[in-house]
Amino acid sequence: MTTAIPAQSATEVAVVPPTRVARGGFGRFLIRRVLQALAVILVVSVIVFALLHALPGGPARGVLGQQATAEQIAAFEAANGLDQPVVLQYLSFLGRSLTGDLGESYLLNQSVSDAIALRLPKTLLLTGLSLVVAVAIAVPAGVYQAVRRNRAVDYWLSTLAIVAYSTPTFFLGMLLILLLSQTAGLFPAAAPQGSGVAEVLAQPAGLVLPVLTGAVPIVATFSRYMRSATLDNLGEDYVRTARAKGTVYRRVVLRHVLRNSLTPVVAMLGYYLPVMFGGALVVEQLFNYPGMGLLFWSAAQSSDFPVLLGCVLVISVATVVGSLLADLVQALLDPRTRGSLR
Amino acid sequence: DESAARTDVNYALPANATPNWIVPLGIAGKLATHNSAIMRTLWEPLVAYDGSEGEVGRVATADLADEITFSDDSRTVTITLDDRTWSDGEPVTSADVAFWFDLVKANTDLWASYSEGRMPDNVTEVATPDEKTVELTFDKVYNPEWLQASQLTLVVPLPSHAWAKAADDDEPDPALAETKDGARAIFDYLVTQSEDLGTYATNPLWQTVNGPYTLTGFTDAGQVELTRNETYDGDDAASIDTVNLLPYTSTDAEVNAVRSGAVDYGYIPTTGLDAPEQYEQLGYTVEPWAGWSITYLPYNFNHPELGPVYRQLYVRQALQHLVDQEQISEVIWKGAALPGYGPVPQNPESDFLSAEQKDNPYPFDPEAATALLADHGWTPGADGVLECTDPGEGDDQCGKDVEQGQKLAITILSQSGSAETDNMFAEIKSTMEQAGVGVTIETAPLNTVLSSIAPCTADQPDCDWELPFFGTAGSWYFGGYPSGERVFGTGAASNFGSYSDETFDQLMHDSTESTDPSVMQEYSRYGAENLPVMWLPNPVYQVSVIKEGLEGTTQDPLASFHPQRWSWAG
Amino acid sequence: MTGLRRFAANRLAVVGAVALLLLVLFAVLGPLVHPTEQVTTDLGAANLPPGADGHPLGTDALGYDNLGRLMVAGRVSLLVGVLAGALATVVGTLWGAVAGYVGGVVDAVMMRVVDAGIAIPAIFLLLVLSTIVRPTVGMMIVVLGLVSWLVPARLIRAEALSVRTRDYVVAARAMGATHSRTVLSHVIPNTVGTVVVNATFQVADAILLVAYISFLGMGVQPPTTDWGAMLNDGISYIYQGAWWLILPPGLAIVIVVCALNFVGDGLRDVVDVRGRAA
Amino acid sequence: MSDVVLRIQDLAVTFATDSGEVPAVRGVDLEVRRGRVVALVGESGSGKSVTSLSVLGLLPTTARVTGTVELADDGALRDVVRTPEDQLVDLRGRVASMVFQEPMTALNPTMTLGDQIAEAVLNHERVTRAAARERAVELLRSVGLPEPERRAGQYPHELSGGQRQRVVIAIALACEPHLIVADEPTTALDVTVQAGILDLLRELVAQRDTALLLVTHNMGVVADIADEVAVMREGRIVEHGAAEQVLLAPEHPYTRALLDAVPAVPPASTVVGTVVGTVVGEPGPGLPAAGRAPDGPDEREVVLDLRGVSLDYRVQGRHVRAVEGLDLTVRAGEMLGLVGESGSGKSTAGRACLGLLTPTEGEVLLLGTSLGRARGRARRRLLADVGVVFQDPGASLDPRTPVGESVAEPLVIHGRDGRRLSAPERRARVRELLDAVRLPAGAERRYPHEFSGGQRQRIGLARALALRPRLLVADEPTSALDVSVQAEVLALLRDLHAELGFGCLFISHDLGVVHELTDRVAVLRAGRLVESGPTADVFAAPHDRYTAELLASVPTPDPAAQRARRAARQRLTAGAAR
């Protein structure tokens, strides 16, 4: 087979399909998967801890800020046992993180956990909306392409997806601002401000461009997942069986193939979370959306390490939990595992 | 005209300037101009001294002082207060002034505007003969202009009847501040409260104000809502009902907002000066906002290797010859920066400026620079970078403590985030390298730059920085009277490079104690010729864009904003 | 069909390969055809529009010829992309192959490390790292390589896991082949396809990441530049219609990343053919 | 009304591929009448599936079809080739329906069985959902699934392969079509299950007067069920006639060759040996010893000795026992057949002999040395004396290594007679081996994918024999091959065995092959040895009912003999049920 249609893209390769529930039963799967997630979180905490120690001046300066005096640092180190062995330090860091104590931002006069708690919902809102929009486009597009595989539409949509994938989000956002906001004047170029999700939602026009910018790369990626998952399923024997009993092709696709193609893609979403958070960072910066990405970015601008590392920790944990949930949802959607629940 | 109907204004705060302080007692790291500008709309200072009316001077309408009388010997000053009340109906009294002195005196280690020997150390006695009169006695005779512009302006009468407590549930007790411990407890309490951003709009402490506005909204992202203070009884009443101060994390985001009309008073990158029409078409006027400031690169004279090199005047002269201030101002800053050749702000021109500084003693001249260095024993090494090949203290030698083989390779640590700044240093690097001076440019966030350049001695471990830049919006803003003792004085806190020159110290000392303008001019000349720092073009505070119809927006060279003066035309 | 013909049959892959070749030639040999000064600034000739004074794409704020700048920036973008991609591929392949082949507890531990790395969004890690280390080209390569090896590691591990159970590997083990022999002569050669295909995507992603870092203001220092940095510098001219400062670097990024993706897809066709009856 | 339900005339199908047009069917004529069972037989690639798919118009879009394929619909004949897709939908399932080979994948994994059957009803009849569901339950009952109501709510993974195939048949029957096309409906199933499915199909066809077009490559299946046989070769039908005639008196040489290649099936015994139950271990006390030396004890060296071997798999942390307390011996020069149903643990046992699995209990002795205790070099030296051939000839050769290198690999690993071989020596030996398995010159430089299945399996054999092993483990070495190719490979194996005298553990589920090839046989069931002994004896007089059932389930290509076997099997199962 040789066609000019790329079967998969970089991003597809980038994500390895999630673990399948083996026949061991759902309970075991659940326990194993949760343990796995905990292990990952543990490793994440080790990485963050290591970063904290890699800071110029070490964790004391990271926590107290650049302005801290030598005496303050010495006091902090004594108080926090930084003179103790690294393992003990790590354990106490872990303990503090577990109780939600991520340190104090020296720029915001806020504890890092407060700062994050205020902004995370807004980032979740933005990513959530982008995701919904993206999935609403990507799923039909992918299915359509698979059904029309190797035709001109498929070819063009695939090419478009690669181009969209290859366009840096900020470049895309700039172009959108230039075209839709500055030239056509359709939507404001700045995202809604305000501290609560409700306030943000009250200005829907302002959300259009950020959501769109955030959605395009997801569409690019997921339409391709969807296309290949659908293609895989279209090649399955059960499709032939369904056709042989006289089921209309449309129904074969919508009733049989769609559902079976959707489940692995749903699980893939979990693994795509870090990419979406990364995208949110750029989108928030571009549109001045007061979420977690912006918090992170301004913290980077001012070397506000407690915030930086707090964000990394929170986002990574969110990602791990997200993919755990996605896996569980997928497992629950699949009757093969659901059966073992009974 | 739609502007006639409007009762609110959206003002864009500088990029990355999120308000994070409210109590008008600044502590380290919270001194940003936007913080103090907000405080000033809530609490009027004892003496207002700013440029809101075009030139820098006292603005009697915006302060609490009625009359300020210096005694004949200039040792005491008697201040009578305006007849004013706090928003809760209590009168503003001399006790509120004394309260400020009590708090600050007990907390000089925390109060960030403290400088040893200055306010409040130089005030030996605070007397309150009656409710409306304050008498301050100084430790010696000072230049009254300097006192008024740089010292009395620091005093902000505080509502002692509401704030003199150390915990939420305490009953306020002004007497508490009179003991050192009490004053420390109050200060500590106020600072703690001020650290809680989430309660700015609700904490009853901050509702007791005497300024033209009250704070009614404060989001975690730093968006501030000011509402006209209905109980205001001063001469500086606001005309706009609601002022929204909008924070932006980048100029680009802010410009997008400007272009979509979401901002009434904002700013644009200097590149916008190339084609102001595009903003005029959108209904804005474009106005660069010049600051009463100077911009420079301090030399770290105590750098272990390069310190001796920088201590050579001829080296500083050569380097200064290599900075093409005119071109940089014009091409890179598009005119939004003006050349500055010495320690006195050159724009607007003032009596303090000397002819020598104005004429630039070291104009751009690579050949002169090359000659200077060649004449002092520097020859290009294998990599093209100049090396000292003739050490010694003779006239044609490298100079004291400069060692054989020392390379003339400098490192500039520049604040990140500004294209103009990046380009300026790229340009300087390019010209200097052509002349054989090696240049490395590092960038870091402003905070990082400021925190890594404490004055130091050569044997200290963190003394390896050379030329830090923190002047994208000007390096140093003067409070009014442009004397440089805090920047160039031996041992001063902000004299980062540890410059030390007896003559210069004397000139600065004289300028704070004498009223003769020729003293300042002498200081200006000496600073221009002796190069305590490398002078650079002084950028405007920002290039403002102001919605047509918004009036009263005279831009304060002290970089503060005064929303109470704004109004919509019509 | 031979690999080359199979590749050639994928039209987009050919277009991608040609585009890639042209871009590389542009960046590497371009300066020979269009020599420009890219070190010393020339404020006298700053901000010229295209065509002025022998500057086909105008000049930037420092008077650098924009076309020439595009070439030198391309060198950096491509160099960082290729080397970071290569580093990520090598590290990832070794890690993944060992984890997949050894299996068991070793695999579990190694893969949790990878999972953890993947859970931290690369941009976040890069921003934290760039506040710690000074962003030189070499540093950038190392840092990018170190945040990008995770995905190849996962892929190769999955591949190694499946190759390990193939009959030919089982046969080799049954024959008494040592582990190292089995890995070297059977497992690794049979994952090479995945490695090569993934490497192209890795390079593409690295080039994108370089652009993101520069956009976020944490990139290489002048006069060195890359396409992302050029784009970032150009952004402030967006409202002046100075397209020549924005579109060329922007399109260069899009084109090179697209081209690499197309080529990767083409390579996948080539690699897939092996093991299948012709 | 004519009772022709399907008439294919001059059907030709060509596929457009990268490498040009590939003809798959080149002019087929075939008629199927009401109530008749027509078997389509032929080797792999002869076009059977393509022909059957074209009946329902299910060929992929890359196929170019000429000729006519007419289906009888209410007296009218509709030409499938020229009917557009939207009208074909109406024919499929109602006029003709289809049963596919792989029961494991033919059903939608995320839809209940009831819904999948009901869908077939709803596609063609205006009935309520509830009615359709009731029909589904009925159908499940009629294909012999116990508890049809409960089954209707279950998902495919909850059923065994045979049960799933019954569901697929239920779907095919849903709208009472005139014709059922079944493409290898039993190939993926165990013989015992296969027999059950064949019984079901036979009954249903008889009851409903439906025609059945059965695609198969198994002559035994043909004999069991078909009225007519059509033999295909290279896209053409070379012989067509009544089953008895074609099977017993084939005219076309190709048919004869096909039939000749079918291994002789052991007779079905209805008699279960005196002891009904399991006999574990070595041949029973009353039986003569196995092998060529029936008289007196066997003196030949024991090359493989399994003593009480139990093998576990770890599945999600739990141990699952696959083989339990297995005792086996293989002596030099002897061939031991290991038979049993799918999943009975045959391959697992084979892996243990190769040292790929470590027994949980018991011991594996290779040439008298415990494999478990040998380590490193010693272990590898031990393994040098074992050769292995796997089922899938494609998968067992590294696709990226030229076959010459693959064959040489054991020589590289072990050297020969304790020394390394030089490259020319190795080349010479490879050539010798390839000659022995009758591969042409130049083969060593080619890659596995350039060979046919049979050739690849011979390469695998060459590799296994490179070191002149004392023991050969062959796991279903021919089950993926066509009968004729299988016959070739088996003949080769037999020759080499005679020549080299290695002991051989021959794993297979094909009792015919085992019967033909091996000296002794061991029967596994659910990981336990139920019976073992000389092949002839065990097959002639099985001691265990399971063995007897296994034997009776193997179809034989002689229709009359097959009828007898079927009867025997039915008696057996009836006996078991009692």
Ligand SMILES: Nc1ncnc2c1ncn2[C@@H]1O[C@H](COP(=O)(O)OP(=O)(O)OP(=O)(O)O)[C@@H](O)[C@H]1O
């Ligand atoms: N979709 C297709 N594309 C190209 N060639 C095909 C396709 N399907 C079948 N063929 C070719 O058509 C020929 C006949 O295939 P078919 O599947 O009918 O064989 P078969 O007799 O069913 O064999 P088997 O016993 O292995 O199932 C083969 O050469 C095969 O390679």
Ligand SMILES: Nc1ncnc2c1ncn2[C@@H]1O[C@H](COP(=O)(O)OP(=O)(O)OP(=O)(O)O)[C@@H](O)[C@H]1O
């Ligand atoms: N790798 C494995 N992990 C877990 N269980 C396995 C594994 N391989 C086989 N099993 C299980 O062990 C049992 C025996 O399997 P084995 O492959 O030995 O059967 P078999 O007799 O060879 O069957 P077939 O005729 O289908 O090849 C089965 O229940 C099977 O599911």
Ligand SMILES: [Mg+2]
């Ligand atoms: Mg077939």
Ligand SMILES: [Mg+2]
């Ligand atoms: Mg098996």
Ligand code: NI
């Ligand atoms: Ni081909």
